[in-house]
Amino acid sequence: MSKRVGIEVSIALADVVGMANTDVVAAYPITPQTHIVEHLAELVADGELDAEYIPVESEHSAMSACMGSAAAGARTFTATAGQGLELMHECLYVASAMRLPVVMAVANRALSAPISVWGDHSDVMACRDTGWIQIFTENGQEVVDTALCAFRISEDNNVLLPTMVHLDGFHLSHVIEPIIMPEQSQVDAFLPPNKYPFFLDPARPQAMGDFAPPAIYTETKWAQEVNLQKSKETVLKAWKEFAEIFGREYKPVESYRCEDAKILLLTMGSYSETAMTAIDKMREQGDGENVGLLRLRLWRPFPTDELRKAVENADVLIILDRALSFGSAGGPVGMEIKSALYDVSKKPRIVNFVGGLGGRDITVGNFEELIKKGIDIAGNGSENEFEIFGVRE
Amino acid sequence: MENCTIYVPRLITKKENFAPGHRACIGCGEALAVRLAFKAIGQNVIVVNATGCVEIFTSQLPYTSWRVPWIHTLFENTAAVASGIESARKAMIRKGIIQDTKTKIVAIAGDGGTIDIGLQALSGAMERGHDFLYICFDNEAYMNTGIQRSSATPFGASTTTSPAGKESIGQFAWKKDMPAIAVAHNIPYVATANPSYPFDLMAKVKKGLEAKGPAYIQILSACPTGWGCPGELSVKIGRLAAKTGVFPLYEVENGKYSITVDFPKLLPITEYTSLQKRFRHLQPEMLEQIQQKVVRKYEELKEKTEMSGCCGQTGTEE
Ligand SMILES: Cc1ncc(C[n+]2csc(CCOP(=O)(O)OP(=O)(O)O)c2C)c(N)n1
Numbered sequence: 246m247s248k249r250v251g252i253e254v255s256i257a258l259a260d261v262v263g264m265a266n267t268d269v270v271a272a273y274p275i276t277p278q279t280h281i282v283e284h285l286a287e288l289v290a291d292g293e294l295d296a297e298y299i300p301v302e303s304e305h306s307a308m309s310a311c312m313g314s315a316a317a318g319a320r321t322f323t324a325t326a327g328q329g330l331e332l333m334h335e336c337l338y339v340a341s342a343m344r345l346p347v348v349m350a351v352a353n354r355a356l357s358a359p360i361s362v363w364g365d366h367s368d369v370m371a372c373r374d375t376g377w378i379q380i381f382t383e384n385g386q387e388v389v390d391t392a393l394c395a396f397r398i399s400e401d402n403n404v405l406l407p408t409m410v411h412l413d414g415f416h417l418s419h420v421i422e423p424i425i426m427p428e429q430s431q432v433d434a435f436l437p438p439n440k441y442p443f444f445l446d447p448a449r450p451q452a453m454g455d456f457a458p459p460a461i462y463t464e465t466k467w468a469q470e471v472n473l474q475k476s477k478e479t480v481l482k483a484w485k486e487f488a489e490i491f492g493r494e495y496k497p498v499e500s501y502r503c504e505d506a507k508i509l510l511l512t513m514g515s516y517s518e519t520a521m522t523a524i525d526k527m528r529e530q531g532d533g534e535n536v537g538l539l540r541l542r543l544w545r546p547f548p549t550d551e552l553r554k555a556v557e558n559a560d561v562l563i564i565l566d567r568a569l570s571f572g573s574a575g576g577p578v579g580m581e582i583k584s585a586l587y588d589v590s591k592k593p594r595i596v597n598f599v600g601g602l603g604g605r606d607i608t609v610g611n612f613e614e615l616i617k618k619g620i621d622i623a624g625n626g627s628e629n630e631f632e633i634f635g636v637r638e
Numbered sequence: 639m640e641n642c643t644i645y646v647p648r649l650i651t652k653k654e655n656f657a658p659g660h661r662a663c664i665g666c667g668e669a670l671a672v673r674l675a676f677k678a679i680g681q682n683v684i685v686v687n688a689t690g691c692v693e694i695f696t697s698q699l700p701y702t703s704w705r706v707p708w709i710h711t712l713f714e715n716t717a718a719v720a721s722g723i724e725s726a727r728k729a730m731i732r733k734g735i736i737q738d739t740k741t742k743i744v745a746i747a748g749d750g751g752t753i754d755i756g757l758q759a760l761s762g763a764m765e766r767g768h769d770f771l772y773i774c775f776d777n778e779a780y781m782n783t784g785i786q787r788s789s790a791t792p793f794g795a796s797t798t799t800s801p802a803g804k805e806s807i808g809q810f811a812w813k814k815d816m817p818a819i820a821v822a823h824n825i826p827y828v829a830t831a832n833p834s835y836p837f838d839l840m841a842k843v844k845k846g847l848e849a850k851g852p853a854y855i856q857i858l859s860a861c862p863t864g865w866g867c868p869g870e871l872s873v874k875i876g877r878l879a880a881k882t883g884v885f886p887l888y889e890v891e892n893g894k895y896s897i898t899v900d901f902p903k904l905l906p907i908t909e910y911t912s913l914q915k916r917f918r919h920l921q922p923e924m925l926e927q928i929q930q931k932v933v934r935k936y937e938e939l940k941e942k943t944e945m946s947g948c949c950g951q952t953g954t955e956e
């Protein structure tokens with residue numbers, strides 16, 4: 246039986262990447278991702294993981310080396326955050342378009358300027374459209390489990406797409422949590438060896454990454470879109486089989502105390518745990534209406550059907566974004582959900598907040614305040630499309 | 639010697655790993671250089687190509703000119719992609735996932751993709767010591783995007799972003815000495831070559847492949863479109879680049895310099911510059927200044943060769 250241990254989430258994540266028998270790690274350090282890549286370097290140095298660790302000179306080269314490694318057929322991992330993810334930006338599109346199953350942990354961090362090492366989702370949202378599968382995690386256990394699932398999903402020959410595992414910088418990456426570490430036998434049962442079908446091989450010459458004239462570019466992009474949308478089937482299948490082996494179940498949209506709730510709060514990442522506490526408290530106090538929590542775990546491909554179903558009985562949906570989309574009509578998640586619900590005839594009134602920027606805490610009390618404010622705006626209307634929660638103007 | 643010049647070409651494979659039918663301009667020196675290099679490289683190779691003329695003229699979907707495994711991702715990251723492939727194969731061979739087929743990794747890029755935007759990735763890959771050969775096809779500008787200057791553009795050359803004009807002599811800086819930068823990384827093999835000297839080029843490519851660790855070869859590749867010369871003069875201009883000392887042919891094995899095709903008496907640079915429109919605007923004083931610098935640089939190279947204890951050989955490939 247696997248047992249629960251108290252362990253720093255970054256270390257647990259690196260350990261599980263090791264248990265996945267990863268072949269290549271190419272990474273460049275950036276706070277708050279450093280503990281992940283340092284521990285991987287240590288595992289390789291101590292002979293506990295038989296892999297090549299490439300200490301590249303930048304994140305652009307980290308992702309480039311990962312693309313080469315995945316194209317050569319190796320199980321490939323990297324991790325980054327914030328500015329590092331931005332420096333990789335151009336490579337991210339290529340990794341997905343060329344169907345290279347790289348797995349990357351992103352210890353979500355705010356973007357400069359001003360420079361901030363603390364967490365929010367600005368880095369993710371800037372990479373929203375890069376064609377990667379993207380999964381958010383709420384706690385250390387989810388980080389470990391999602392990393393294992395990520396290899397399984399990315400390398401599945403029906404998918405062959407890269408996956409980002411998002412964990413909130415510091416709030417998740419640097420905390421010690423009780424985590425059930427998997428047994429090696431469970432990992433081996435769940436995760437088959439990587440069998441990349443197009444690996445570069447002189448015995449079967451092939452060209453990858455050619456130049457596309459207008460007569461063919463649209464079709465290549467269409468194929469990519471179909472493939473990413475379809476990958477949801479494999480994500481669901483992997484989670485189902487994961488549950489069979491490990492006993493923990495995952496869904497694209499998670500709900501908490503939503504059965505009787507007309508008011509829903511939607512969050513992503515680690516703040517959901519605080520939000521749950523706030524909801525429990527509000528229900529205990531019996532002040533006002535019953536509130537439930539939705540947590541968006543699968544960000545790409547976007548789980549439109551699951552989301553529509555999750556909100557079908559709600560009157561109000563309060564969305565907390567942790568990034569700004571400057572000069573636009575809302576937070577990135579808020580806008581996305583509004584457009585996903587536009588064609589649905591019965592839909593809740595949506596209130597969009599942006600908060601928790603650059604590592605600013607949202608406490609249980611803050612969540613209560615935010616929910617009440619959301620209900621108020623839903624009832625009385627507001628001139629703003631969205632509000633930055635708690636800003637001192 | 640005469641027998642040799644008849645015999646040696648017969649030893650060269652007729653097999654074209656770089657297939658005919660590509661889309662390069664007529665007389666493209668890069669296409670010729672790639673073809674020769676891949677005769678020396680053979681088929682047991684994985685090629686990583688940077689964005690640029692070669693990539694574009696060899697890969698338009700749904701066709702390809704490559705009879706060897708080939709990958710292109712971006713412009714500036716070719717050395718990093720190559721390092722990923724090399725590391726992946728190393729790990730997978732060690733773990734018994736694939737067999738050790740002694741496959742070589744060859745990265746190819748233009749001067750812009752190498753000496754400007756790709757320098758950081760290349761420096762990183764050379765410093766880490768990956769076992770791969772990097773070939774820079776140096777046509778002395780960003781040709782694929784329309785003849786803009788790079789840091790490999792020679793002093794005085796007119797390009798679309800260093801145009802000659804009333805207030806401008808054209809390219810304002812001296813060509814960056816990339817082979818010296820490669821040498822400073824203490825890698826086992828660095829060389830310059832030029833397709834007008836095909837046997838020298840192929841011998842160097844073979845040496846670069848066999849070197850254990852990173853090898854860097856910079857191949858001057860005449861570009862009729864960008865240099866402003868008739869296509870049929872590419873080979874001649876390449877020869878003159880060597881004979882005038884503008885682009886000397888040498889190699890550096892484990893730090894030891896040797897000039898591989900030496901010319902005891904250099905021709906005046908005007909024999910080279912006068913055939914190309916990019917130098918047309920240069921006045922005699924400016925040409926003289928360039929002439930002096932070329933001679934000085936060539937002498938410096940000879941000194942390095944002598945310090946290395948290697949005497950230059952007089953070129954026989956005519
Ligand atoms: C990041 C990025 N910047 C700019 C470009 C545009 N670009 C494509 S090829 C090229 C020039 C290539 O020059 P060089 O490497 O010398 O190769 P050549 O075409 O001359 O053979 C440029 C600037 C690009 N593709 N990517």
Ligand code: SF4
Nearest residue numbers: 662663666691861863
């Ligand atoms: S522009 Fe120059 S390098 Fe490019 S294909 Fe034409 S001749 Fe060759």
Ligand SMILES: [Mg+2]
Nearest residue numbers: 748749779781
């Ligand atoms: Mg060029």
